[in-house]
Amino acid sequence: MLYDILLAVGVMVILAIALGLLLAVASKYLEVKVDPRIEAVTAMLPGFNCGACGCAGCADMAASLVKGTKTVISSCKPSKPDARAKIKAYMDKTPGLDGKITEVTI
Ligand code: SF4
Incomplete structure (x- = not known):
């Protein structure tokens, strides 16, 4: 039971970090520069x-x-x-x- 909870939390943390990095890269390369x-x-x-x-x-x-x-x-x-x-x-x-x-x- 505890193992399942830790596994779920671990997966969510890894997913959050991966999506955060993806958003950081996307904001850098897809940025629209406004004068x-x-x-x-x-x-x-x-x-x-x-x-x-x-x-x-x-x-x-x-x-x-x-x-x-x-x-x-x-x-x-x-x-x-x-x-x-x-x-x-x-x-x-x-x-x-x-x-x-x-x-x-x-
Ligand atoms: S005329 Fe002047 S106040 Fe009216 S929309 Fe154009 S810039 Fe704005």
């Missing part, structure tokens, strides 16, 4: 998610600016001039994952 500028620019946008810029929301607008598919910050009509200038300054000095600066205009 941290997207989150930073999203935080600088008004956050209304109104869609006036033609994007699905502020996070989508930020991603478009970072990827360079949109280059004009004032596409975001509700944003204030100081916020646009802040985004421009940030984008001008912060390279992406590839080490390149994405050009944007106010």
Whole structure:
């Protein structure tokens, strides 16, 4: 009886360690790298998610600016001039994952 319990616990421990190692390896090789500028620019946008810029929301607008598919910050009509200038300054000095600066205009 005790042997059966110890065997079951041992099998579960070995299984947990094996699956933990598998998850660690998978997270290393299957990791999706997200450009941290997207989150930073999203935080600088008004956050209304109104869609006036033609994007699905502020996070989508930020991603478009970072990827360079949109280059004009004032596409975001509700944003204030100081916020646009802040985004421009940030984008001008912060390279992406590839080490390149994405050009944007106010
Ligand atoms: S127009 Fe501005 S506030 Fe509206 S969704 Fe686009 S980025 Fe967000």
